[in-house]
Amino acid sequence: MAMLPEFILLSLAFVILLGDLFLPKTTMRQWGALLALLGLVGALGSLLLLPQDATLLGGRFVMDQITWWFKLVFLVAGLLVVGFSADLLSGRIQDQKMVLDSAAEFLAVILFTLSGMLYLVSSRDMVTLYVSLELATIPLFVLTAWSKRDELSEEAGMKYLISGALASCFMIYGLSLIYGVTGVMELTQLDAEYATHPLVWVGLAMVTAGVGFKVTLVPFHMWAADVYQGAPTLVTAFLSVASKTAGVGVLFHLYIRVFIELIPDWSPVLAIAAFVTMTLGNLVAIVQENVKRFMAFSSISQAGYILMGFLGPTQEGVVAILFYLLVYAVSNLTVFGVIILYSSSTRRENISEYRGLSRTHPGLALIMMLGLFSLAGIPPLSGFTGKFFLFSAAAKAGYYWLVVAAAVNSTVSLYYYLRIVRQMYIEAPDGSEVRVQMSWMPRMALGLALIGTILLGVVPVF
Amino acid sequence: MGILSVLVFLPLLTAFIVVLVPEQKWQRIRWICLASTALHLLLTALMTWRFWAAAGQNVTVDRKSLLTEVYLTEKFTWFERFGVDYYLGVDGMSVAMMILTSIIIFTGVLASWEVENRTKEFFALLFVLVTGVFGVFVSFDLFLFFVFYEVAVLPMYLLIGVWGTGPKEYSAMKLTLMLMVGSALILAGILAVYHYAGITTFDLIQLSQVQYPVDMQTWVFPLFFFGFGVLGALFPFHTWSPDGHASAPTAVSMLHAGVLMKLGGYGILRVGVYLLPEGAIQWALGLMVLTTINIIYGAFGAIRQKDLKYFTAYSSVSHCGFVLFGICTLNLMGMKGAVLQMFSHGIMTGLFFALIGMVYGRTHTRMIPEMGGLAKVMPWLAVCFYIGGLASLGLPGLSGFVAESHVFLGGFFGNQWFDAGVTRALTVIATMSVVVTAVYVLRGLAQAFQGPIVDHEFEHLTDAKWFEKFSTGTLIVALFVVGLVPWFLTDMIETSVYPILNRILQAGTLVGSN
Numbered sequence: 001m002a003m004l005p006e007f008i009l010l011s012l013a014f015v016i017l018l019g020d021l022f023l024p025k026t027t028m029r030q031w032g033a034l035l036a037l038l039g040l041v042g043a044l045g046s047l048l049l050l051p052q053d054a055t056l057l058g059g060r061f062v063m064d065q066i067t068w069w070f071k072l073v074f075l076v077a078g079l080l081v082v083g084f085s086a087d088l089l090s091g092r093i094q095d096q097k098m099v100l101d102s103a104a105e106f107l108a109v110i111l112f113t114l115s116g117m118l119y120l121v122s123s124r125d126m127v128t129l130y131v132s133l134e135l136a137t138i139p140l141f142v143l144t145a146w147s148k149r150d151e152l153s154e155e156a157g158m159k160y161l162i163s164g165a166l167a168s169c170f171m172i173y174g175l176s177l178i179y180g181v182t183g184v185m186e187l188t189q190l191d192a193e194y195a196t197h198p199l200v201w202v203g204l205a206m207v208t209a210g211v212g213f214k215v216t217l218v219p220f221h222m223w224a225a226d227v228y229q230g231a232p233t234l235v236t237a238f239l240s241v242a243s244k245t246a247g248v249g250v251l252f253h254l255y256i257r258v259f260i261e262l263i264p265d266w267s268p269v270l271a272i273a274a275f276v277t278m279t280l281g282n283l284v285a286i287v288q289e290n291v292k293r294f295m296a297f298s299s300i301s302q303a304g305y306i307l308m309g310f311l312g313p314t315q316e317g318v319v320a321i322l323f324y325l326l327v328y329a330v331s332n333l334t335v336f337g338v339i340i341l342y343s344s345s346t347r348r349e350n351i352s353e354y355r356g357l358s359r360t361h362p363g364l365a366l367i368m369m370l371g372l373f374s375l376a377g378i379p380p381l382s383g384f385t386g387k388f389f390l391f392s393a394a395a396k397a398g399y400y401w402l403v404v405a406a407a408v409n410s411t412v413s414l415y416y417y418l419r420i421v422r423q424m425y426i427e428a429p430d431g432s433e434v435r436v437q438m439s440w441m442p443r444m445a446l447g448l449a450l451i452g453t454i455l456l457g458v459v460p461v462f
Numbered sequence: 463m464g465i466l467s468v469l470v471f472l473p474l475l476t477a478f479i480v481v482l483v484p485e486q487k488w489q490r491i492r493w494i495c496l497a498s499t500a501l502h503l504l505l506t507a508l509m510t511w512r513f514w515a516a517a518g519q520n521v522t523v524d525r526k527s528l529l530t531e532v533y534l535t536e537k538f539t540w541f542e543r544f545g546v547d548y549y550l551g552v553d554g555m556s557v558a559m560m561i562l563t564s565i566i567i568f569t570g571v572l573a574s575w576e577v578e579n580r581t582k583e584f585f586a587l588l589f590v591l592v593t594g595v596f597g598v599f600v601s602f603d604l605f606l607f608f609v610f611y612e613v614a615v616l617p618m619y620l621l622i623g624v625w626g627t628g629p630k631e632y633s634a635m636k637l638t639l640m641l642m643v644g645s646a647l648i649l650a651g652i653l654a655v656y657h658y659a660g661i662t663t664f665d666l667i668q669l670s671q672v673q674y675p676v677d678m679q680t681w682v683f684p685l686f687f688f689g690f691g692v693l694g695a696l697f698p699f700h701t702w703s704p705d706g707h708a709s710a711p712t713a714v715s716m717l718h719a720g721v722l723m724k725l726g727g728y729g730i731l732r733v734g735v736y737l738l739p740e741g742a743i744q745w746a747l748g749l750m751v752l753t754t755i756n757i758i759y760g761a762f763g764a765i766r767q768k769d770l771k772y773f774t775a776y777s778s779v780s781h782c783g784f785v786l787f788g789i790c791t792l793n794l795m796g797m798k799g800a801v802l803q804m805f806s807h808g809i810m811t812g813l814f815f816a817l818i819g820m821v822y823g824r825t826h827t828r829m830i831p832e833m834g835g836l837a838k839v840m841p842w843l844a845v846c847f848y849i850g851g852l853a854s855l856g857l858p859g860l861s862g863f864v865a866e867s868h869v870f871l872g873g874f875f876g877n878q879w880f881d882a883g884v885t886r887a888l889t890v891i892a893t894m895s896v897v898v899t900a901v902y903v904l905r906g907l908a909q910a911f912q913g914p915i916v917d918h919e920f921e922h923l924t925d926a927k928w929f930e931k932f933s934t935g936t937l938i939v940a941l942f943v944v945g946l947v948p949w950f951l952t953d954m955i956e957t958s959v960y961p962i963l964n965r966i967l968q969a970g971t972l973v974g975s976n
Contacts, residue, residue, distance in 0.1 A: 319543060378616055379609035388605070388649075389544060395653035403653055404685075407646030414642055418619060418635065426623045426631060460541045 083445025356429025694726025796872020
């Protein structure tokens with residue numbers, strides 16, 4: 001029973017594929033998104049109703065509160081992205097060139113990668129961990145290269161495939177080293193006595209590097225900008241949230257669940273990685289012109305903040321990381337929702353093309369501004385509350401220099417988020433008469449993301 | 463829901479109502495806003511009365527043992543795991559600041575009666591900002607305090623960027639970023655206090671009962687002082703203030719110079735000095751030098767200005783220096799003077815910016831040399847300008863005198879930790895600024911308002927309209943009330959300064975025994 005959400009997603013993916021085989025193409029275009037949405041709601045419902053502690057397959061598949069929270073983040077991200085996708089799949093948008101190819105396969109592949117992520121956070125065994133990570137990753141390569149006629153998209157897919165494969169190599173090599181020393185596959189059985197073995201250190205470093213690609217930690221972030229820019233915007237949105245959360249899930253397995261004794265030793269390294277990641281992401285974001293590339297660097301810097309929660313194995317840190325993952329998901333998808341809807345009607349992707357949005361589309365501009373402010377950590381939006389507790393965790397571990405650096409970094413990030421706000425609110429519109437149209441599904445998804453962005457900041461959920 | 467929550471969220475509610483008004487009926491918006499601020503003024507009066515009814519007897523009891531009493535409290539658990547509460551309350555200092563804010567926003571709405579460009583967004587943002595300001599003054603939970611603090615700072619970006627004049631985008635960005643770096647320091651300071659206390663609460667009163675290690679106080683106090691100091695226009699972090707105030711629209715300048723800059727001084731007293739008295743003792747003498755520079759630099763800066771707004775902004779830097787100077791004296795007289803100066807300068811500078819807005823609306827220039835003889839065509843505005851100017855140079859009978867004399871006396875008394883010669887020398891230097899103030903105020907005003915009319919186009923200008931008279935008149939009445947019967951305020955402020963002083967004295971004995 002504990003695997004019900006995964007079963008729902010997988011079976012839904014097959015239903016959609018089969019439906020595509022037997023039903024007319026237009027049917028799946030019209031109804032596919034709705035079907036996937038219903039399935040995701042079902043998975044979310046089953047997640048909410050199922051007990052939060054279960055162990056299956058001899059301890060290889062475990063459901064606990066932390067796992068539950070990760071799954072919630074994945075499903076929320078999936079729900080929102082599928083919601084945004086409805087018009088792009090059905091073709092009810094102005095610019096027919098933006099319509100995505102093969103609607104049914106697109107949805108099925110998203111569902112596959114989602115189920116991989118759900119398995120990933122539940123697995124407590126190196127083999128299932130690795131296999132589910134691949135199940136989550138390989139569909140993402142396909143999704144990145146989805147726009148076949150777009151050279152940038154193809155290039156992005158190829159880049160992502162190569163760097164992703166390299167990351168997998170690091171990962172599996174690290175895992176094999178750890179296995180070689182300890183001789184056990186189950187993460188739960190790894191003993192602390194091995195923790196000081198030098199090869200375990202090397203293994204852990206390699207796995208961290210491999211995961212670093214997913215989480216876009218500097219210096220493993222190189223792929224992100226090109227891939228984020230080239231991929232279809234929907235996929236970028238999904239990548240920036242779900243894929244990053246999956247990476248954090250693996251880090252969580254390793255550092256919090258297994259090698260928690262090592263954290264005091266690793267903390268200085270993690271602190272420096274956090275600092276470099278957020279600073280580089282922020283500084284490079286300042287000069288970006290393309291909004292997707294811009295969001296890539298913004299999300300790199302966000303990874304730096306998340307890493308702060310790992311310093312010092314505290315309960316506060318764990319709670320702060322989990323909470324921030326959800327906050328980041330809704331805030332980032334609020335911003336991406338607007339980017340997707342705006343670019344799918346106008347094909348505009350440059351920051352300067354957002355000029356005067358507050359006059360032409362006051363609602364969208366307001367939503368975008370709130371999402372950006374939440375990412376910048378402005379109260380009372382959720383991004384502030386999330387960051388505050390992350391910073392608090394780092395302060396508790398004694399890293400006050402990092403707290404100051406991170407807080408100053410938030411100011412830097414505010415500078416470039418305000419660049420967009422300035423285009424939307426201060427500059428006058430350029431006079432072109434474009435209307436963003438959307439049906440109820442993207443509308444609802446955007447509304448949900450916005451509500452999450454605001455309410456998570458003021459309603460205590462933990 | 464207590465009266466404080468109503469006071470804090472009434473502006474936010476107003477902002478929502480304003481957003482719902484259709485665009486073409488923008489005239490209605492200002493009436494809604496005026497009604498809301500008038501109601502707010504009444505409620506503040508009611509709140510003051512209730513506070514005084516509860517706190518009045520404390521004035522007569524033995525003040526030396528007075529601890530912080532928080533009145534009209536509202537406390538709910540918010541984020542339980544982290545010890546965050548929704549904790550509102552007032553003491554004398556916050557009541558004084560609430561009264562100031564209510565007056566400024568009421569007159570600010572009147573002064574921006576004729577904003578026609580995107581009126582709806584303007585007032586909505588303005589009222590969001592006001593919510594933040596009120597929230598800061600009544601928060602006794604550091605988390606909540608910080609939330610409101612940021613809410614009070616950020617809307618400024620759009621208010622200046624959209625409705626400002628001159629290099630508005632540059633000024634808006636500079637202001638926002640400098641203040642945000644300040645709040646980054648404050649955030650680190652808050653987290654340091656929270657973790658060193660080790661009692662999982664952000665409750666200011668509970669945190670104040672903890673004895674913090676001296677070396678921790680030594681490095682955390684400057685975080686608070688400089689963090690809040692940025693907003694309090696502390697030299698050399700004041701550079702956002704002239705640019706920001708010069709570019710901002712009238713009501714925003716009024717609110718920002720009149721109230722928001724006071725959040726800096728308020729935060730230093732309420733959080734910095736109160737929680738970390740030993741850190742304050744160690745740093746205050748050095749900071750006193752810095753604030754003396756503040757006072758003198760601001761005054762000399764004002765002499766050179768030709769633009770009325772820059773003129774007032776530099777004068778504000780000088781006057782806000784008095785607030786910080788008063789705090790650094792670490793004695794009753796000085797700190798009381800600092801709070802009084804916050805109030806007095808708030809009213810005064812609010813009046814100045816309101817008047818500048820009104821004059822600019824007529825002459826379309828803010829350059830003093832281009833004016834001249836304006837008193838002939840707009841006597842009301844000229845007289846108001848003079849009264850404000852006299853208050854700012856510290857004429858007895860007006861509020862500036864009361865506040866500045868407190869600060870100077872405080873500086874002259876000094877305290878047992880600092881060398882009396884140094885504090886007295888600094889006080890003498892700071893007092894000199896009053897002379898400089900007299901020079902620039904009298905010279906500037908004479909140039910703008912006296913003599914023959916320079917530009918013939920100005921001959922047909924009209925004097926203040928009813929709402930302008932109402933707005934400036936209210937502020938002038940406030941200036942006189944504080945100047946002639948200051949006891950009402952000083953008694954109230956004393957009740958809240960004593961607890962801070964007692965904590966400093968207590969810490970001082972510990973420092974001495976080391």
